[in-house]
Amino acid sequence: MPEERKENFFVELLKxxxxxxxxxxxxxxxxAQPFIVSGASMEPTFHTGQYLxxxxxxxxxxxxxxGDVVIFRYPRNPSEFFIKRVIGLPGxxxxxxxxxxxxxxxxxxTEVLDESYLTNRGNGADQTVALGPDQYFVMxxxxxxSSDSRFWGPVPASNLIGHVAxxxxxxxxxxxxxxxxxxTTLVAASSSSTTPY
Numbered sequence: 001m002p003e004e005r006k007e008n009f010f011v012e013l014l015k016x017x018x019x020x021x022x023x024x025x026x027x028x029x030x031x032a033q034p035f036i037v038s039g040a041s042m043e044p045t046f047h048t049g050q051y052l053x054x055x056x057x058x059x060x061x062x063x064x065x066x067g068d069v070v071i072f073r074y075p076r077n078p079s080e081f082f083i084k085r086v087i088g089l090p091g092x093x094x095x096x097x098x099x100x101x102x103x104x105x106x107x108x109x110t111e112v113l114d115e116s117y118l119t120n121r122g123n124g125a126d127q128t129v130a131l132g133p134d135q136y137f138v139m140x141x142x143x144x145x146s147s148d149s150r151f152w153g154p155v156p157a158s159n160l161i162g163h164v165a166x167x168x169x170x171x172x173x174x175x176x177x178x179x180x181x182x183x184t185t186l187v188a189a190s191s192s193s194t195t196p197y
Contacts, residue, residue, distance in 0.1 A: 034168075035071055035081065041140035041147065042083055044119055045069070045179045051169035052083075052178075056162035064089065064136060064160065066103075066113075067181035072138070073159040076152055081161065084148050085179070087113070088137030090157070093130045096123050096150065101139075117181055120144055129154065136160070141179075 037050045046052070046069075054071050064070065066086055074080040088094040093104040101123065102112040122144040131137055135154035140146025149155065167178040 035083070037083060040145050041142050042069070042085075042179070043142045043145075045117075045141045046083065046164075046167075049169075050167055050173065052164050053166040053168060054162040055165035059160065059162060064157075064163075069164045069179040070136075070138065071161045071164070072155050073161065074152075075155060075159060078159065082138075082148075083164070084138035084140050084146070084155075085181075086136055087139050087149070088129070088131050088154075090131055090133050090135055092137075093128060094137045094149075096125075096127050096129075098123055098126070117141070118143065124150060134158070 035052045035054055037046045037052065038048055040048070052071075064086055066089060068086045069083065070086055071081055071083050074082050087101060088103060091106040095102045095104065095110075099121065100112055101115065102110055104110045118141055120142045124143075127150065129137060129149070131154055134157040136157065137149045137154050139148045139150065164178055165176070167173055167175045
């Protein structure tokens with residue numbers, strides 16, 4: 001009798017492990033993935049040591065939007081993962097000055113971004129970057145201390161992993177869609193079809 005119970009225990013344990021693998025592994029590979037923040041480039045929105053869950057599924061059903069906080073493979077070394085905010089979308093032209101960022105859309109209209117969510121400002125040197133059909137321009141929220149598209153160029157769409165869905169740690173900062181900015185609030189002003197640069 002004790003041997004039969006022991007056998008049943010191991011059979012049940014094996015079933016549990018198999019079910020867990022069948023459920024957890026696909027979720028981990030294709031739906032959600034954990035990441036730990038390292039570095040100051042997204043402060044004060046995200047800090048070193050914060051534990052995030054990344055939504056890898058949504059972008060299969062709707063496009064990336066301006067203001068999304070994304071995790072992606074670093075274009076110069078795809079084994080490294082970066083976290084930044086999407087500023088420019090495919091086909092747009094990004095214009096950067098020391099104190100503002102504006103976007104020229106494919107239709108020629110221009111808008112200046114309202115980046116009131118930033119506390120650490122300073123965009124560096126003026127530049128203009130035209131994005132290809134599958135490229136995104138990303139920047140950190142801590143502008144003076146961020147290595148981003150200003151320095152190493154756009155991020156190819158194929159490098160995007162997903163966007164931040166949940167901050168789990170520290171417990172005092174737990175939040176759903178942390179760092180989210182409504183893309184419509186990023187628009188401060190619209191101008192004519194000519195760019196001021």
